[in-house]
Amino acid sequence: MPNDYLLTVISNIGMISLIALSAYLLLISGEISFGQQAYFGISAYAGAIATTLWGWPLWLALLFGSSLAALAAGFVGLLTLRISGLYFSIATLAFAEMVRLSLFKLTYQIEIDGELIGPNGAEGFGEIRWIFDNDVSVLEYTLLIYGILLLVLFFLVLIERSRLGMIFRMLGQDPLLTRVQGLNPVRYKVTAAILAGFIAGLGGTLYAHSFTYIEPQIFNMMLGVHALAYGLIGGLGTVLGPLIGVAIDIGFLESVRVIQGYRMVVFGGLVALMLIFMPRGIFDEKRVYWLKSIARRWFRA
Amino acid sequence: MLEVKSLSKNFGGVKAVRELDLAVNAGDIIGVIGPNGSGKSTLVNLISGVFPATAGEIIFQGQSLSKLSPHARVKAGVARTFQNIRLFPGLTVWQNLWVARNSAEDTRAEGISYRWFRKSGPVKNEIDAMLEFSGLADKGDELASNLAFGEQRRLELARAAATKPSLLLLDEPAAGMNHDEIRDLDRRIRQLRQQGMTIILIEHVMDLVMGITDRIAVLNFGSKIAEGEPAAIQENKSVQEAYLGQSDDD
Structure with missing residues (x-):
């Protein structure tokens, strides 16, 4: 029986990977969003409300929370169509802060078994008991998280191999050239935003049910900054990049006791060093291409 | 005109x-x-x-x-090239030409794997012909940023022409x-x-x-x-x- 602490770390890596992938999808299409935590948070609240207050099954709550997150992301995507660069980053951050501050005001409680349950502003939202009520063990829930993560990865790999994924990367490399190639950026920017919102949303609902307690403060800017940093550390050349970033941060920095108190210092330093020496991460496009061509030669031989 | x-x-x-x-x-x-x-x-x-x-x-x-x-x-x-070469450096030569082709059948097939197109897609012959035209027939899988200057110029011309x-x-x-x-x-x-x-x-x-x-x-x-x-x-x-x-x- 693997111990529960280790499992918690592993499942945490899985859930945070989802928001990292969400930020990654926007990064490769050339947009730095500081606001993916908003969609993570929206879905965490919506999903938890669905199971805890309305008695929905988890899969339906997942779909509901993520769709709501995708809807919000699409809305923000439409609003921010005409801005890019720093302005886009600030607009997404502003929206995320709006969501977080609204959650402080959100009170929606229902009496269940003689107890008031539901989000209660700054007090947070506890008693998200789906896991206990359904006798799901930590191991089983971890497997569920990784099952969903694998599905998302599979889906992203398909996208990256398709023309759609190529157009996302084109927008990231040279938006003007993309336009003079006859491609309408509006369509692709909004598509990327919606997909990214949905992926962050999956992580959010899973997160709420794993920790059984959420509060607005969890979905602050630092979550979004981390989500961005994971892709930038691991690399923007492959979907595995952000996962490597998460593994380095949560798997190593947070779990190794020696650097416990200095985690943020080490992490911040790492991000700064990466941006100077490897601005597109460890596995950037060139290194991924290089590795792929080596692999191809190796298979042929 | x-x-x-x-x-x-x-x-x-x-x-x-x-x-x-x-x-x-x-x-x-x-x-x-x-x-x-x-x-x-x-x-x-x-x-x-x-x-x-x-x-x-x-x-x-x-x-x-x-x-x-x-x-x-x-x-x-209306298509154009740029005075200072503009290509998608992170895409291969073949991909640069493929995304430039922007016809309805490609848009509908947006979700389909690039590899399939490369091997047997309906536009394969057309793009191979364009590679031939640019003298880049053997460089289809090379990253655009790995091309020599003159080759990049040729690819840029083909890229603009690819939009027909x-x-x-x-x-x-x-x-x-x-x-x-x-x-x-x-x-x-x-x-x-x-x-x-x-x-x-x-x-x-x-x-x-x-x-x-x-x-x-x-x-x-x-x-x-x-x-x-x-x-x-x-x-x-x-x-x-x-x-x-x-x-x-x-």
Whole structure:
């Protein structure tokens, strides 16, 4: 029986990977969003409300929370169509802060078994008991998280191999050239935003049910900054990049006791060093291409 | 097919293009020459819609382009290259050409794997032919950023041609090329014309311009100072003055 602490770390890596992938999808299409935590948070609240207050099954709550997150992301995507660069980053951050501050005001409680349950502003939202009520063990829930993560990865790999994924990367490399190639950026920017919102949303609902307690403060800017940093550390050349970033941060920095108190210092330093020496991460496009061509030669031989 | 009517573009106080008129017939190769800063590249940017004109009209095949966004102009049939090479460095040569092809069947197939297209997709032969045309047949899987300078120039030309334009704007395609490369370029431009493209060629390399164009327009300080056949332009006094300065014994 693997111990529960280790499992918690592993499942945490899985859930945070989802928001990292969400930020990654926007990064490769050339947009730095500081606001993916908003969609993570929206879905965490919506999903938890669905199971805890309305008695929905988890899969339906997942779909509901993520769709709501995708809807919000699409809305923000439409609003921010005409801005890019720093302005886009600030607009997404502003929206995320709006969501977080609204959650402080959100009170929606229902009496269940003689107890008031539901989000209660700054007090947070506890008693998200789906896991206990359904006798799901930590191991089983971890497997569920990784099952969903694998599905998302599979889906992203398909996208990256398709023309759609190529157009996302084109927008990231040279938006003007993309336009003079006859491609309408509006369509692709909004598509990327919606997909990214949905992926962050999956992580959010899973997160709420794993920790059984959420509060607005969890979905602050630092979550979004981390989500961005994971892709930038691991690399923007492959979907595995952000996962490597998460593994380095949560798997190593947070779990190794020696650097416990200095985690943020080490992490911040790492991000700064990466941006100077490897601005597109460890596995950037060139290194991924290089590795792929080596692999191809190796298979042929 | 293209009619530019008293087109002007101001950047703040700088008048980059002033009241320019230019008519282009289908199938022609038109040269646009002029000293640095005379408004040649601005003209290309205005026709391709990179920025809006201050005043004037651009009529392309009977349709005004003014209200169209850059990507809509490509759909209408206007493609361009850039003075400083612009490719997608992170995509392979084949992918650069593939995404440039922007027909309905590709848009519907957006979710389908690139590998399938590379092996047996409906556009495979067409793109392979374009690689052949650019002399890049064996470099299809190379990253665009790994190509040599001359190869990148050739890919850029093919990339613009891949959108199947009826009007192709070439912004100094011969810049930085040696003699042999220019001869190659000359051949390729003629081939594109044979395929039915009308071409506006902006260039400093006079051998190329004089040899290939049907007509030449000369710009100076944003205005057209002369237009005519290459031989006539070579003899034109005001053109010589624009390039060499006024001579003392006039």
